[in-house]
Amino acid sequence: MAAEPAVDRLDAVRTEFxxxxxxxxxxxxxxxxxxxxxGAGTHECAECMIAALGVDVYEVYGTPGARLGQxxxxxxxxxxxPYARSLVDTESGSVDLVHAQQLFVRRPFVTVVGYLEEMIRVARPGGTVAFGAITEYCIDDVVLRRWIDGDSTDCHVLPRAWTIDMLDRRGLTLLGSYVQLITTGRSELLVFRKRQVRSVR
Known part of the structure; x- marks a missing residue:
């Protein structure tokens, strides 16, 4: 029991990073x-984001977890x-930042693509779309061995180049990415900007 606060603090530091x-x-x-x-299960990410950006409204699709009071x-x-792959309660073009940290790691391909289309819809022009996924950059022999030995059948790989190209065709520009540590190995968080719609004269 004494180790629990240390684990919580490690998770909090990782979230802040x-x-x-x-x-x-x-x-x-x-x-x-x-x-x-x-896909939020805990309050830590929301807390960090609100502190950093002074957010007026922070929408959360997901299960709030056992610590509901926090x-x-x-x-x-x-x-x-939460819906299967919809953000139906959020207006189109209304969000400055829409993000999913680890939700897509354990979701099937079609579900992820459905969520991505919804994220594009709700992001305002100039807004940010960010999500974590297991891409080719995250897989090596060590990770594969861990998956096989641990029978990790719920880890889903999202093809990186295809995803970037698909999102580009739908108006998103890749700003960059970084690698996150997760319980099953690594994921890559990709960050995009929704391009401004040019007026036709």
């Missing part, structure tokens, strides 16, 4: 109106019920 790296790649700073997070200290948070 991940949020700082994501915001650095996105170029977001100062106050933003609205952030949307997919969300009550974040009045900016609006809980949304």
């Amino acid at each position: 991940d949020v700082a790296a994501m915001l650095n790649l996105s170029g977001l700073s100062g106050r933003v109106d609205r952030v949307c997070e997919l 969300w009550h200290g974040l009045p900016q948070v609006v809980m949304r019920p």
